[in-house]
Structures are given as C-alpha cells and as structure tokens.
Amino acid sequence: SQKIEQNSEALNIQEGKTATLTCNYTNYSPAYLQWYRQDPGRGPVFLLLIRENEKEKRKERLKVTFDTTLKQSLFHITASQPADSATYLCALDGNYGQNFVFGPGTRLSVLP
Template sequence: SQKIEQNSEALNIQEGKTATLTCNYTNYSPAYLQWYRQDPGRGPVFLLLIRENEKEKRKERLKVTFDTTLKQSLFHITASQPADSATYLCALDRNQAGTALIFGKGTTLSVSS
C-alpha cells in the first residue's frame, strides 16, 4: 500500500534560519503532491501544490521541490519566523482516481526567537 513518511515529528530552529522538511513516499507515483499547514485545534490550510513535471515551486518564503526518482519532496521556509511554528503535512493522491488525498503524519516546526 502507499506510504508517506515525513522525516521527523519535530523540528526546532532559530528565527531567521531556513527550515527544511522532508516527505518520502513509497509504492506509488503520484501526479502531484500538496503541502498543508495545521495549527493546534484548527483544520489544515493549503500551502502549495507541485506537479510531477515541476521540479520546484515557490510562494513568498516557501519553496517546494519534487524528485520523482527519489520519491521525495522537500519543503523549505526561508527567513523563518516564530509565526511559522505549526505542523506541516504533505499529501498525495492515493491512486490518481482523484478521490482520496492521503496525508503524512506531519512535522511540527518550532521557530524560536
């Protein structure tokens, strides 16, 4: 079955540094991959979508890469701020039927000032 792994449950960095989160998947070749942010007690909020034919995508301080050979996506937050502290989830379409987005467990990022 398809499996998504996010490299660590928690990541602690200092303000101003770049945070890098990893998402690995197995047994699947998704057409695209999505990243979401989730704050405690809230629903996930969409951040970025990257397609299999896109190597990199940027949005303000966020950058996502997608390596279909390594079956890996990297999510970067540059010039991190305490307000970036949250859980970040990666997700992909389970079977290209478009009916089920499956999520990783998430990585909780803490940015200290």
C-alpha cells in the first residue's frame, strides 16, 4: 500500500543546533516533493520544493535533500531558533498528478 511517513511525531532540539526531519514514502513515484510549515490553528505555508532530478535545495537556513533510490527526503534547519517551532509537513504529487499527498507531520520544538 502507499504510505508517507515522517520520522517522528515530535522532535525537541536546543536553540542553535541543526534540526533534521525525515520523510519516507512507499509505492509512490513522485516527480517532486515539498515541505510546508504549519503553526497551530493556521493553514500550512509552503517552504521548499525539490524535483526528482535534484539532489539538494537550499533557502536561507533551510536545506532539503531528495533521494529517489532510498525514497526519502531530509529537511534541515540550521542554527535553529525558538521561532522555528512548528509542525513541518512533507507532501508529494499524487498518482493522478492533480492532487497532493501529505505526510502526518513532525512537531518541532526548539528550546531556548
């Protein structure tokens, strides 16, 4: 069956450290993978998109990798800050190319 999993439901790290979140998928062949941030009571906000032919993408303190062999994406936040505390969702294109499939999310808490 098709699945998208994110490594843990919750992750606590110390301010200034690098947070690494994992997204694994099974029985999908996505053309791209995306990461979103969601704050409590709000809609998700797009952060980064990486295509299947890209190994790595960066945006300021964010870095995403995409390994289609391992069927895995890693999302890194360097020099993390308490303001980075939120739930992070990965998403990929669904089977019909017109919809999106989201992972369950990882709740990141950056402790001061």
